[in-house]
Amino acid sequence: MKVNSRKLIMIGLVLIGIAVIGNLVMYAIGVSPFNGVKINEERSVSAEGVSRIDVFSNAGDVRVVSGGDEITVKMTGRTERMHKGEYHLSVSEQGGRVVIEAARDLKRKLISIYPDDYDLLVEIPDRLYEQLGISTEIANISAERVRAQHISMQAVHGDIKTAGLAGRIGARTDTGDIRLGVQAITDDIQAESLLGDIKLVTEEKPEKLALEMKTLIGERKVELPGTAIVESDPGVPTVQLSAEAGDIAVSAGR
Amino acid sequence: MTKAEYLAELEKRLGDLSADERAELLADYEAHxxxxxxxxxxxxxxxxxxxPPQLVAREIQYQLSVDEARANPTVRRIARAVFAGVGLGLMNVLMLLIPFAIxxxxxxxxxxxxxxxxVSPVLMLVQDGWSVEFLLKLPxxxxxxxxxxxxxxxxxxxITLFVKWMLAILQSNVEKVKEKLK
Structure with a gap:
């Protein structure tokens, strides 16, 4: 039986009309699926005596910035009412170590109105920490103007972007770009991406630098005029950048 | 290459055609x-x-496949004509295969x-189950x-528009091939 295309279009338009009117009425009452709920969780913990901060997030982008007198964590986003219980945030402190864990239950979604991800903002007082670790599964990492003796960032699938970091830095992502902005290269820096570009930008040019750049498929570019590139030396910071498939660049500027 | 060798090679390359079509074409080339x-x-x-008889055979088969597609325009016949044309050279790859693929x-x-x-209503049911949330999503x-x-x-x-568009491209392309065969 050949279906008349005009009839199908009419049926389609009627159904769309029902959808529009139905959802408008339900939205006005407040029970429409488009009446999403906000995710707005906030936790704070004192930064006194804290030397280590570890941040874990499975599916939400993490942004770590310096500011304030306390360690403040905010989880924000929007989702359907029935999925609100799938978002979890916990902040705990023990023995000078703060652990921040943010997660969304990773259930299979066949059809979804909202993107279902969240954003995690971590604000830490501006001082030198012993260690800062940030780890995500399917999310991006960004960090601005934070200082630690050792900063470690790891994203399984996600980009890593920093500005004004200071300290010994390690960054790793399986799929994603790494853009490391640092104040100066005074400690070792290691960055690795399996599939993605790596770019290191330093605000102050170092006098000397031991540089290792490895990429199987990609270009290598160094723009550090006036910097002596030397072999590995105990007194000289070492920068190791490695990408299986991606371009690698080191430059000075902002 | 002698006439006999040329016609023998051409006949071999046109093996897919019917006996009548082949005989008619060979008679044309004998006349040439x-x-x-x-x-x-x-x-x-x-x-x-x-x-070369190989190239001439390919051009003839391309022309015939375009005629077939025009007589009975279906995606399958269009595809056959496109791939027959692609065998004629790089220009045809660009002119035929790219618009076809797109x-x-x-x-x-x-x-x-x-x-x-x-099927999205079914997907919603599978995802949310028979729940109040699913009922609220019915509109x-x-x-x-x-x-x-x-x-x-x-x-x-x-599909109809695509077939018409590809036929126009194939037709303009085959005119150039016909000119060459004359």
Whole structure:
């Protein structure tokens, strides 16, 4: 039986009309699926005596910035009412170590109105920490103007972007770009991406630098005029950048 | 290459055609040789002017496949004509294969989208189960189904437009091949 295309279009338009009117009425009452709920969780913990901060997030982008007198964590986003219980945030402190864990239950979604991800903002007082670790599964990492003796960032699938970091830095992502902005290269820096570009930008040019750049498929570019590139030396910071498939660049500027 | 060798090679390359079609074409090319000989040219010169029998056979098969597609326009016949044409050289790859591939991808995308929207109410039921949330999503499901039906009609109409478009491209391309074969 050949279906008349005009009839199908009419049926389609009627159904769309029902959808529009139905959802408008339900939205006005407040029970429409488009009446999403906000995710707005906030936790704070004192930064006194804290030397280590570890941040874990499975599916939400993490942004770590310096500011304030306390360690403040905010989880924000929007989702359907029935999925609100799938978002979890916990902040705990023990023995000078703060652990921040943010997660969304990773259930299979066949059809979804909202993107279902969240954003995690971590604000830490501006001082030198012993260690800062940030780890995500399917999310991006960004960090601005934070200082630690050792900063470690790891994203399984996600980009890593920093500005004004200071300290010994390690960054790793399986799929994603790494853009490391640092104040100066005074400690070792290691960055690795399996599939993605790596770019290191330093605000102050170092006098000397031991540089290792490895990429199987990609270009290598160094723009550090006036910097002596030397072999590995105990007194000289070492920068190791490695990408299986991606371009690698080191430059000075902002 | 002598006339006999040329015609034998051409006959071999046109093995897919019916006996009548093959006989008619070979008679045409025999006439080309006779005409050339009457003008004082050697078989080698005539063969060189006509072009390699492999290429001539491909051009003939391309022309016939386009005629077939015009007589009975379906995506399958269009595809056959495109791939027959692609064998003629790089220019034809650009002129035929690229628009064909783009058109097929767009159509496939349209059908996939239509199918996804049409089954979206079922997907919602599988995802949310028989719950209050699912019942509250029923108007939305109706809208997605309606959109799916409209996209389905658009995809089917798209096939007709795609076939017309490709036929126009094939026709203009085959005119150039016919000129060359004359």
């Amino acid at each position: 040789f006779e005409h050339g000989r009457a003008s004082g040219r050697s078989d080698e010169e005539i063969a060189e002017r006509l072009g 058109g097929m991808l767009l159509l496939a995308g349209l059908f996939v989208l239509a199918a996804y929207l049409t 939305l499901a109706a809208g997605l189904l309606g959109l799916g039906l409209i996209f389905w009609v658009a995809a089917v109409k798209g």
